[in-house]
Amino acid sequence: MTVHDKFLALGTHFGKVYLLDIQGNVTQKFEIVQVFGLYTREGFHENFDFEPYGLICPLSIFVTGGNKLLLYEKNWLNRWKTSVLHEGEGSITNIKWRANLIAWANNVGVKIYDISTKQRITNVLRDNVSLRPDMYPCSLCWKDNATLIVGWGTSIKICVVKERNPTEMRDLPSRYVEITSAFETEFFISGLAPLADQLVTLFFVKENSDHMDEEFRARPRLDIIQPLAESCEEISSDALTVRNFQDNECRDYRLEHAEGESLFYIISPKDVVVAKERDQDDHIDWLLEKKKYEEALMAAEISFKNIKRHDVQKIGMSYINHLVEKGDYDSAARKCQKVLGKNMELWENEVYRFKTIGQLKAISQYLPRGDLRLRPAIYEMILHEFLRTDYEGFATLIREWPGELYNNMAIVQAVTDHLKRDPTNSTLLTTLAELYTYDQRYDRALEIYLRLRHKDVYQLIHKHNLFSSIEDKIVLLMDFDKEKAVDMLLDNEDKISTDRVVEELADRPELLHVYLHKLFKRDHHKGQKYHERQIGLYAEYDRPNLLPFLRDSTHCPLEKALEICQQRNFVEETVFLLSRMGNCRRALQMIMEELEDVDKAIEFAKEQDDAELWEDLISYSIDKPPFITGLLNNIGTHVDPILLIHRIKEGMEIPNLRDSLVKILQDYNLQILLREGCKKILVADSLSLLQKMHRTQMRGVRVDEENICESCHATILPSDMAKPFGVVVFHCRHMFHKECLPSPGTIHGVQFCNICSAKRRGPGSGILEMKK
Secondary structure (H helix, E strand, C coil): CEECCCCEEEECCCCCEEEECCCCCEEEEECCCCCCCCCCCCCCCCCCCCCHHHCCCCEEEEEECCCEEEEEEECCCCCEEEEEEEECCCCCCEEEEECCEEEEECCCEEEEEECCCCEEEEEEECCCCCCCCCCCCCEEEEEECCEEEEEECCEEEEEEEEECCHHHCCCCCCEEEEEEEEEECCCEEEEEEEECCEEEEEEECEEECCCCCCEEECCCEEEEEEECCCCEEEEEEEECCCCCHHHCCHHHCEEEEECCCCEEEEECCCCEEEEECCCHHHHHHHHHHCCCHHHHHHHHHHCCCCCCCCCHHHHHHHHHHHHHHHCCHHHHHHHHHHHHCCCHHHHHHHHHHHHHCCCHHHHHCCCCCCCCCCCHHHHHHHHHHHHHHCHHHHHHHHHHCCHHHCCHHHHHHHHHHHHHHCCCCHHHHHHHHHHHHHCCCHHHHHHHHHHHCCCCHHHHHHHHCCHHHCCCCHHHHHHHCHHHHHHHHHHCCCCCCHHHHHHHCCCCHHHHHHHHHHHHHHCCCCCHHHHHHHHHHHHHHCHHHHHHHHHHCCCCCHHHHHHHHHHCCCHHHHHHHHHHCCCHHHHHHHHHHHHCCHHHHHHHHHHHCCHHHHHHHHHHHCCCHHHHHHHHHHCCCCCCHHHHHHCCCCCCCCCCHHHHHHHHHHHHHHHHHHHHHHHHHHHHHHHHHHHHHHHHHCCCCCCCCCCECCCCCCECCCCCCCCCCEEEEECCCCEEEHHHCCCCCCCCCCCCCHHHHHCCCCCCCCEEEEEC
8 A cells, every 4th residue: 555645545465456535435446457647548658657646756666576676767758767776685575765765675674775876875684584574574664854764573773864974985875874773672563654753653463372372463553652772662552453353464564654644554454544643632532531521621721722623612511511410519610610601691501500400509609790790680599599598698699799780679678578587687687788788778787787786887987978877876886886986986076076976975974984085185175165074074984094184184173173072082183183273281281191191292292392391291290100211211302301300209219210310321421422523523614614715715816808997997907018017806806906996994904895895795805916
């Protein structure tokens, strides 16, 4: 058999030749074997025309007598010239011609002939001479114009024809052959064909039976192998079932290939098998057959431009059907997103299918909700299903789905109906509030949120500016979260006034106190008209902050505050108010009598720094030994301790008196040391400043043409510098001609600047006199 890219020629043992198309249909049949032109019926001797389908072959090779290789060439007279290329080495069993190279095999080996130089290049000997060449013929194929692949028995050699270096030629052929790869195979070779960098090999397999002594033949194998230097790697292997393969020998198989379409033809006595490279469609067929839908879908998506028989969406639908049949509804629903894409009809069909099998929940989270949207009825159907069986799932869908997907009022009515049966269900109430929000019915949503004390209530108020709606709900907001409510009210005073808030909280003084306290913290003056009310609120609900309030407020009525504090016996606050109102003696008395805190009394006396208070404190403490100890330890810096010590009664036992006296002496010594140290520092500083002043006054003063006499206003320097002249410069930088100054004053030799003397800021007595 020989293969053309448009037809096949098949010869039989009975001497008939068939022309087949590439689908295997017989187009012509020839009973007598002869050489003839495809366009004419003339015989060999009349017309030797080889022009199949316009392809011109000026050369032809024939085997005559089985052991001769003849070359027929047309000469310039269009006559045929015959020449013998080879003979005498037995039958020629195979010939392959490529470009200028002819390769043939006989019983000895393989020869390669170069037509262009009319030289035989090489002779590749066969390896296993024990095999009969007629039973195990040689297989030849050209990979390209310079690479010949030889298979014989179980041996494969790859031969490359190369150009010889001109310096090495002499009488040698211009080309030579290098064997780049040689290796053994497991089975006998019946045919070879190239496939990119790999080889397609047809193997004849002979195995030994376990039940019979004689050999029997197995099915032929079509393998793809990767040649290496001295071995090969099997890429794939297929056993072929051909008719009567048990009766076939190695010589009964042939392998031919068509380069254009990568088709391979396996010829046996009873069958011709066509093999071709598996394409992506074949791969997808195999994956679908094995139910590997995920891989099939991925392969189709990757090669969607190259697949011809398959469609990505149909494969995806098959995958979804498979998952549904398995019961993996979630995975099936998830795949709908990728497979169904923007096909609304398919989406709706799938939704109804999932409804039929009771799995609407599975597909709900994957429904399109962006640019592509299904009919509102589809979404409403799913919402009703969830509302019937799963409140939490229903709430999740309402939160996740945009409100435009469905008829909002219809769903509100459905939720309201369910709340009639379960009026306190917080999930349904929250969802209803969200539905009201979508429908911009914010007042109703706010009521529900406040009733539920939901965390989103403040966000809802801010987002939709609902401050006018909460004026009568301030108490509810405060009960929910005082801190957040007060912060919100204070941050939006322009929308809800302080007076309005105070009015709403009038019946809840504990909440009013929280609001006014935070208002006061923010600004001591904004709520000044409520400061009187705040005194009672602090006294009732927050005494720790009462004293700081009294200290910081400048609008608090002191008499009212004093009355409240005295009624409640708040001593510290009363003491503060008395001192602020100027009644320091009464305040000190309360500290000593009611608080009995000598340290606090001393601190109070120090703050007021009043001699009468110290006298009162000493008088009160003189008969109380613990108070005397406290005074001795603390009054040394404000009152002379001797005044206290002289007034102590004879024989009074005073705790830790020795330590107190020692401390007084130590404090006195420390004061003396401090004074001496200060005196030394003062003297040193005075001396340093005096020296600095002296250095400053001793510096020269620049006098030039720009300076003038402050008396006559003439230039201080004369035009004729050669004549003697006198200049007086004072430390105030005023300059005079000597003759322009008045006569010295009462102090002999001392002169003063007339200008500075007049202004009563004399610069000193030093005079710088410059004469030249």
